Amino acid sequence: xxxxxxxPPGYAPAPEGTHPPLESPGYRSTGLRAPSQQPVVVPHRxxxxxxPLLTGPIAPGDDDLTxxxxxxxxxxxxxxxxxxxxSDGRPVPDTLVEIWQANAAGRYAHKRDNWPAPLDPxxxxxxxxxxxxxxxYTFTTVKPGAYPWGNHHNAWRPAHIHFSLFGRAFxxxxxxxxxxxDDPLFAQDPIYNSVPEGARERMVSTFDLDATRPEWAxxxxxxxxxxxxxxxxxxEPHA
Numbered sequence: 267x268x269x270x271x272x273x274p275p276g277y278a279p280a281p282e283g284t285h286p287p288l289e290s291p292g293y294r295s296t297g298l299r300a301p302s303q304q305p306v307v308v309p310h311r312x313x314x315x316x317x318p319l320l321t322g323p324i325a326p327g328d329d330d331l332t333x334x335x336x337x338x339x340x341x342x343x344x345x346x347x348x349x350x351x352x353s354d355g356r357p358v359p360d361t362l363v364e365i366w367q368a369n370a371a372g373r374y375a376h377k378r379d380n381w382p383a384p385l386d387p388x389x390x391x392x393x394x395x396x397x398x399x400x401x402x403y404t405f406t407t408v409k410p411g412a413y414p415w416g417n418h419h420n421a422w423r424p425a426h427i428h429f430s431l432f433g434r435a436f437x438x439x440x441x442x443x444x445x446x447x448d449d450p451l452f453a454q455d456p457i458y459n460s461v462p463e464g465a466r467e468r469m470v471s472t473f474d475l476d477a478t479r480p481e482w483a484x485x486x487x488x489x490x491x492x493x494x495x496x497x498x499x500x501x502e503p504h505a
Contacts, residue, residue, distance in 0.1 A: 283462040284497050292456030294417050329395040331407040334388025341370025341408030343483035349401040353494025357401025362432040364394040365405055372411030412451060424451040441501045444488045445470045461499045468498050
């Protein structure tokens with residue numbers, strides 16, 4: 267049983283029914299990593315709150331996952347774009363947005379992923395970008411494939427892209443997943459279903475025909491709301 271979380275003074279919690287619980291029985295690994303004791307609140311120091319902006323890690327091409335060391339990645343090219351917003355709908359500029367994902371065959375470029383799907387030598391699966399003054403971000407990538415993950419009998423993860431967002435410093439990190447509309451695997455995926463029903467659709471992108479690149483790439487919009495009633499579900503409650 268996960269103990270109740272004591273919030274620091276002045277903390278405004280997310281509305282009920284937004285984030286998944288730290289321990290979700292259907293998602294087996296949460297039973298191993300959910301805290302069994304009362305969390306200890308560590309206050310932020312001045313340098314953690316006013317630290318430098320995360321502008322250094324960005325390099326040209328970090329937003330395009332379709333170009334690898336030896337040529338083009340395989341798969342359906344897509345543009346993933348959106349805005350990072352606060353609770354009042356205002357843009358959040360200069361936020362580091364990182365993504366990682368499986369390739370078009372549903373396999374990660376990672377030594378621990380060894381299920382028999384083909385690797386793509388021109389797809390590393392990771393990208394990063396800073397939001398602009400209007401809070402906008404854009405990635406060019408390939409649509410990831412589904413993959414088995416051993417959580418239960420015949421378990422397959424729906425196609426998804428992992429998102430990580432940083433604020434002004436590394437302690438200010440939020441992680442979520444973006445899904446694609448009408449995926450037939452939603453119903454049996456315990457990660458997707460661990461999110462309260464009223465908030466799940468906030469993790470599902472929207473196909474945007476107007477934003478497609480003719481004869482090049484389809485487009486999916488995924489706006490991320492950091493706080494408030496329309497907050498995007500993140501992997502764990504945050505303070």
